[in-house]
Amino acid sequence: MKIRKAVFPVAGLGTRVLPATKAMPKEMLTIVDRPLIQYVFDEAREAGIEHFAFVTGRNKTAIEDHFDRMYELDATLAARGKKTEMEILARDQPEAGAVSFTRQQAPLGLGHAVWCARDIVGDEPFAVVLPDELVLNAPGCLAQMIAAANDLPEKSNVLAVQEVPADQTHQYGICGVGKRDGKIFEVDGMVEKPAKGTAPSNYSITGRYILQPEIFKILATQERGAGGEIQLTDAMIGLSKTQKFYGVDFDGERHDCGSKSGFLRANIAFGMARADLRDGLRDDMKRYLGSKG
Numbered sequence: 001m002k003i004r005k006a007v008f009p010v011a012g013l014g015t016r017v018l019p020a021t022k023a024m025p026k027e028m029l030t031i032v033d034r035p036l037i038q039y040v041f042d043e044a045r046e047a048g049i050e051h052f053a054f055v056t057g058r059n060k061t062a063i064e065d066h067f068d069r070m071y072e073l074d075a076t077l078a079a080r081g082k083k084t085e086m087e088i089l090a091r092d093q094p095e096a097g098a099v100s101f102t103r104q105q106a107p108l109g110l111g112h113a114v115w116c117a118r119d120i121v122g123d124e125p126f127a128v129v130l131p132d133e134l135v136l137n138a139p140g141c142l143a144q145m146i147a148a149a150n151d152l153p154e155k156s157n158v159l160a161v162q163e164v165p166a167d168q169t170h171q172y173g174i175c176g177v178g179k180r181d182g183k184i185f186e187v188d189g190m191v192e193k194p195a196k197g198t199a200p201s202n203y204s205i206t207g208r209y210i211l212q213p214e215i216f217k218i219l220a221t222q223e224r225g226a227g228g229e230i231q232l233t234d235a236m237i238g239l240s241k242t243q244k245f246y247g248v249d250f251d252g253e254r255h256d257c258g259s260k261s262g263f264l265r266a267n268i269a270f271g272m273a274r275a276d277l278r279d280g281l282r283d284d285m286k287r288y289l290g291s292k293g
């Protein structure tokens with residue numbers, strides 16, 4: 001199963017981190033010195049993805065600009081001899097023609113956003129990557145999923161899953177656990193935000209998916225679900241009637257950067273993972289913890 005394309009839904013309103021997202025896309029929020037969208041782009045590129053499809057909305061042009069060249073900046077950096085900065089910009093740049101942008105005119109939900117990419121994806125399996133969830137690990141989460149998918153039968157769908165505390169399952173999409181082989185298991189049922197005490201397991205569905213193109217047909221007629229939005233989980237439940245789903249219990253810490261506390265934690269975790277920042281950050285945190293109890 002060759003996965004060549006990844007869809008990045010970036011049309012949401014980011015209401016949980018307002019006012020930061022009033023005039024700036026949530027996906028441009030910065031972890032250490034890079035926007036969220038650059039981390040997930042790199043994760044996908046390292047996993048072998050060749051085409052990157054962004055489903056954008058109003059107020060999101062900064063994302064398109066971020067992946068374009070900035071001639072004035074390049075010229076100024078060159079004139080000033082700023083080689084390191086020039087190398088960073090060149091490294092982060094997609095190859096010409098490797099990115100597409102389409103618009104979701106109204107934020108009708110994640111399922112609807114994915115459906116908006118149907119013509120770009122066409123009739124082949126593809127990845128969906130949510131930019132507000134970062135996973136700190138090498139190899140990246142998507143690379144682990146693609147490696148797992150290579151050993152699965154054709155027409156398999158793959159979900160990145162991670163355990164959450166039992167008292168938090170009602171906040172997530174949860175999947176049941178069937179036959180297990182190491183870190184991979186057959187998904188035995190899925191449910192979006194189960195009522196407290198009714199979850200089939202503690203395994204939450206996280207922001208990485210490998211889906212078969214048949215999902216688009218289901219999304220085309222998917223009714224609104226939880227929160228009045230067209231939910232991807234509901235469409236996956238529909239697809240699971242004819243195709244298998246597998247969970248990959250991936251290695252790495254997951255950070256929900258779309259919440260305030262998750263965003264702060266991610267900055268600390270990614271900062272501590274950086275050799276150039278680690279010591280200073282540790283000293284600063286000790287100082288804060290010492291003075292604030």
Ligand code: UTP
Nearest residue numbers: 009010011012013014015016107108109110113
């Ligand atoms: P979230 O639910 O985390 O994002 O969706 P949100 O709706 O922007 O955030 P809150 O809950 O209001 O704070 C996960 C991803 O799906 C995209 C978002 O941009 C985010 O990257 N999304 C969500 C869409 O593209 N369209 C939608 O209609 C909803």
